Amino acid sequence: MSFPLGCIADDFTGATDLANNLVRAGMRVVQTIGVPKGPLGAEVDAVVVALKSRTIAPADAIAQSLEALRWLQAQGVKQVYFKYCSTFDSTPQGNIGPVTEALMDALSTDFTIATPAFPDNQRTVFKGYLFVGDMLLSESGMKDHPLTPMTDANLVRVMQAQCRRKVGLIDHRAVAAGADAVRARIAQLKADGVGIAVVDAVSNDDLLRLGPALADMPLVTAGSGVAIGLPGNFGIAPSPRAAALPPVSGLHAVVSGSCSTATNRQVRDFIARGHPALALDPIAVSEGRQSAEEALAWAAPMLARGPVLVYSTADPQEVKATQGQLGVEAAGALMERTLAAVARGLVERGVRRLLVAGGETSGACVQALGIAQLQIGAQIDPGVPWCHALADVAPAPGMHIALKSGNFGTDDFFTKAFSA
Numbered sequence: 506m507s508f509p510l511g512c513i514a515d516d517f518t519g520a521t522d523l524a525n526n527l528v529r530a531g532m533r534v535v536q537t538i539g540v541p542k543g544p545l546g547a548e549v550d551a552v553v554v555a556l557k558s559r560t561i562a563p564a565d566a567i568a569q570s571l572e573a574l575r576w577l578q579a580q581g582v583k584q585v586y587f588k589y590c591s592t593f594d595s596t597p598q599g600n601i602g603p604v605t606e607a608l609m610d611a612l613s614t615d616f617t618i619a620t621p622a623f624p625d626n627q628r629t630v631f632k633g634y635l636f637v638g639d640m641l642l643s644e645s646g647m648k649d650h651p652l653t654p655m656t657d658a659n660l661v662r663v664m665q666a667q668c669r670r671k672v673g674l675i676d677h678r679a680v681a682a683g684a685d686a687v688r689a690r691i692a693q694l695k696a697d698g699v700g701i702a703v704v705d706a707v708s709n710d711d712l713l714r715l716g717p718a719l720a721d722m723p724l725v726t727a728g729s730g731v732a733i734g735l736p737g738n739f740g741i742a743p744s745p746r747a748a749a750l751p752p753v754s755g756l757h758a759v760v761s762g763s764c765s766t767a768t769n770r771q772v773r774d775f776i777a778r779g780h781p782a783l784a785l786d787p788i789a790v791s792e793g794r795q796s797a798e799e800a801l802a803w804a805a806p807m808l809a810r811g812p813v814l815v816y817s818t819a820d821p822q823e824v825k826a827t828q829g830q831l832g833v834e835a836a837g838a839l840m841e842r843t844l845a846a847v848a849r850g851l852v853e854r855g856v857r858r859l860l861v862a863g864g865e866t867s868g869a870c871v872q873a874l875g876i877a878q879l880q881i882g883a884q885i886d887p888g889v890p891w892c893h894a895l896a897d898v899a900p901a902p903g904m905h906i907a908l909k910s911g912n913f914g915t916d917d918f919f920t921k922a923f924s925a
């Protein structure tokens with residue numbers, strides 16, 4: 506079965522974020538975990554292939570993205586969307602620039618756009634500068650990111666450092682004037698030898714005006730925001746039917762390995778509401794004083810009463826101290842393994858609505874559950890929908906799972922999600 510829009514996302518929660526915006530704009534969307542081996546076997550309007558290519562070596566990110574592109578082309582897609590983070594997470598080596606150029610080469614196209622604008626989550630671009638809330642990207646927490654510190658908010662400069670092609674800007678004057686003005690600006694940029702243009706957008710209206718100007722572009726690169734303006738190009742309008750998921754019934758749980766500011770607030774809020782929560786300490790786990798089995802033994806009698814939380818979420822000082830003792834990668838890998846085993850054990854014990862917080866943690870949990878694809882449902886908060894999946898331990902009728910990016914969601918997200 507063919508579908509018109511094919512997407513490649515550089516991480517799992519980011520893929521879900523993109524899929525969520527497409528669903529809200531009326532598309533029926535499936536997210537695949539990695540590149541599928543064959544055709545999908547489901548009737549959809551878009552597929553998002555979720556990779557884990559954000560921080561791997563550029564050559565590997567290119568190879569994986571091209572493999573995803575070949576699969577999408579074999580399904581007959583009309584347009585390709587490369588999704589990266591709304592905070593433009595990358596290093597001077599990539600991977601946003603190198604993957605964009607490799608996809609342009611493979612699609613034989615001489616022009617594309619680049620914009621992480623996602624106004625629903627306070628990511629706006631003006632005069633080529635990315636703002637996170639009221640702060641420039643370079644003044645936000647992203648300046649201290651351990652893997653992709655973002656110290657320059659000027660995206661034309663950031664993108665140019667990663668690209669061979671000339672990078673330009675479609676500024677807010679053109680976007681505010683509408684699709685014809687954007688088309689005229691693109692023609693001018695092409696005549697000046699520009700191959701990739703950063704696009705200003707400070708509101709959803711900007712993104713909706715931009716959409717029609719992208720109708721004939723073989724490749725679009727962006728955060729998830731641009732997605733709200735694309736389904737109209739394929740004659741698709743918003744409809745609640747796009748978000749309908751097969752119903753499931755069962756127990757509720759949250760697993761959190763994210764240590765972001767937002768997730769720390771969400772954990773505190775969940776506990777303050779009197780819900781049962783168990784903290785896993787990486788040092789105790791590394792010394793065998795805590796384990797996934799123990800966490801499951803703690804959770805089992807509690808599950809019938811409502812959602813339980815198992816978390817290793819900690820504040821920055823605790824995380825630093827742990828990393829100092831175990832090493833950054835070893836601490837991360839240990840907790841990903843442990844929380845993934847907890848997620849699997851919870852589903853084995855009857856959990857059928859599972860919320861996972863953190864991109865890496867989500868990747869580990871989805872893989873431990875043997876989930877190959879997710880059907881995207883209704884939004885809980887911007888960027889985070891409930892999804893339906895079949896897992897090794899949750900065969901038909903399956904389970905509902907939500908993958909929350911570290912920075913997304915309101916403080917009461919862990920309780921609100923289960924009443925959504």
Ligand SMILES: Nc1ncnc2c1ncn2[C@@H]1O[C@H](COP(=O)(O)OP(=O)(O)OP(=O)(O)O)[C@@H](O)[C@H]1O
Pocket residue numbers: 518762763764765768787817818819823824827828836837838839840841862863864865866867909910911912
């Ligand atoms: N207490 C802890 N100390 C050190 N590392 C931890 C601790 N708890 C979790 N980790 C690790 O920190 C990393 C958190 O990354 P993850 O991507 O899951 O969350 P995030 O960065 O908040 O989310 P996103 O990528 O969506 O922004 C994981 O590798 C996790 O295993």
Ligand SMILES: O=C(O)[C@@H](O)C(=O)CO
Pocket residue numbers: 516518519520522523589590591592728729864888910911
């Ligand atoms: O765009 C975002 O901010 C998210 O979808 C994401 O990619 C977080 O990793």
